[in-house]
Amino acid sequence: MTDAPTHATETDTGTGTGTGTGTGTDEADDAVDRKVVEQEQAEIKDFVKGLSADDIKSGNWFTKLAAHAMNSYTEKVDWQYFQDRYAGVPADAVVDQRIKMAARYAALEGGLSAGAYTATVAATIGSLGGASPATVPAAVATMMVDVAFLTQLQLRLAYDVSVLYRVPLDVHDPEDLWKLIRVAFTIKSGEAAREGVAKAVPALVRPLVKRFYSGSVLTAGKALPVVGKSLLQRNVIKIGIPLVGVPLAVLLNRYTTLLAGRHARAVFRNEARVIEIARGLSERSRHPQLMLWVAWLVIRANARIADDEALLMRHLVMLVRERHEVVDEQLAQVVDIDAAEVWKRVDAEPGDLGDVLDAAERVATVDGDVTSREKAVLKELRERCRRG
Numbered sequence: 001m002t003d004a005p006t007h008a009t010e011t012d013t014g015t016g017t018g019t020g021t022g023t024g025t026d027e028a029d030d031a032v033d034r035k036v037v038e039q040e041q042a043e044i045k046d047f048v049k050g051l052s053a054d055d056i057k058s059g060n061w062f063t064k065l066a067a068h069a070m071n072s073y074t075e076k077v078d079w080q081y082f083q084d085r086y087a088g089v090p091a092d093a094v095v096d097q098r099i100k101m102a103a104r105y106a107a108l109e110g111g112l113s114a115g116a117y118t119a120t121v122a123a124t125i126g127s128l129g130g131a132s133p134a135t136v137p138a139a140v141a142t143m144m145v146d147v148a149f150l151t152q153l154q155l156r157l158a159y160d161v162s163v164l165y166r167v168p169l170d171v172h173d174p175e176d177l178w179k180l181i182r183v184a185f186t187i188k189s190g191e192a193a194r195e196g197v198a199k200a201v202p203a204l205v206r207p208l209v210k211r212f213y214s215g216s217v218l219t220a221g222k223a224l225p226v227v228g229k230s231l232l233q234r235n236v237i238k239i240g241i242p243l244v245g246v247p248l249a250v251l252l253n254r255y256t257t258l259l260a261g262r263h264a265r266a267v268f269r270n271e272a273r274v275i276e277i278a279r280g281l282s283e284r285s286r287h288p289q290l291m292l293w294v295a296w297l298v299i300r301a302n303a304r305i306a307d308d309e310a311l312l313m314r315h316l317v318m319l320v321r322e323r324h325e326v327v328d329e330q331l332a333q334v335v336d337i338d339a340a341e342v343w344k345r346v347d348a349e350p351g352d353l354g355d356v357l358d359a360a361e362r363v364a365t366v367d368g369d370v371t372s373r374e375k376a377v378l379k380e381l382r383e384r385c386r387r388g
């Protein structure tokens with residue numbers, strides 16, 4: 001049974017994900033979920049009423065929605081918020097249930113919106129020819145409610161996943177906000193995007209989807225910035241294909257939300273893993289400053305710095321500063337690290353350096369298999385760490 005939410009933005013359903021198990025197997029659950037979706041739709045309709053035609057054409061609607069969706073929500077939803085509701089439950093279990101429930105809400109909303117599409121534009125959609133459905137005034141508001149609902153749902157879901165894995169995000173920081181957007185909306189261009197959508201729909205209509213995407217029907221969408229354009233295209237297609245509107249809307253809404261949730265889980269769970277490694281290394285280190293130099297030498301053994309390596313180094317520096325009050329300005333200014341300089345620091349450090357060697361070995365494996373160059377650095381470090 002799902003918990004009966006009192007308000008779509010005051011309970012867990014602010015992400016459209018509910019507080020229960022997400023099974024939704026009986027009529028009572030269905031009625032509760034539908035009520036939540038309808039409440040959220042009503043609020044989104046008020047938001048859409050405040051958008052101008054220029055907002056939609058320029059893509060500014062997405063900027064406004066991001067602020068609308070996240071500002072008050074993030075003030076209330078933090079790690080403690082989830083602890084109060086899921087005390088003692090591992091993050092993986094909570095994330096899984098929230099993704100499933102979000103997908104269910106997205107599917108419900110897709111059915112409701114597609115019904116509205118049918119009622120408002122069925123008589124005119126067939127006569128539009130190659131024109132975009134977005135040129136039909138009655139379709140604009142309906143479509144934007146659908147777009148905004150799904151966009152808000154997936155943004156909040158991605159944010160929830162980051163919070164549950166305790167990956168810090170400040171949505172008021174442009175860099176963090178863009179990171180959240182990239183995670184929530186796995187946007188690709190050209191053929192990749194078309195093929196991705198095609199895989200989400202029944203085999204019988206895939207050729208129709210491909211023709212739709214390759215035609216001139218999305219002319220209006222092309223004027224939008226990349227995020228707004230992609231989200232508009234995803235929704236226009238649901239009303240542009242005759243006879244499959246409602247099933248396709250339900251399927252696409254559910255699919256894209258599952259995709260967003262699973263992508264967020266993969267990204268933020270991995271980041272939580274790297275942060276956990278950095279935290280452990282910092283806590284165990286008896287030589288924090290030397291550890292940073294050695295860690296950077298291991299990372300720079302290869303020509304390319306992997307994302308996980310860069311992330312690990314960033315958190316190592318931050319945690320060493322917080323825990324050990326060590327800030328190494330000289331390391332911060334290094335462009336090409338000199339191995340001889342690092343070995344000189346290792347040789348000058350008395351006592352057991354087992355913690356430094358352990359840290360180096362952990363750093364080498366953070367992004368997968370240890371390369372030959374990393375192995376060479378580790379071999380040299382082992383030789384130098386032998387005392388006596």
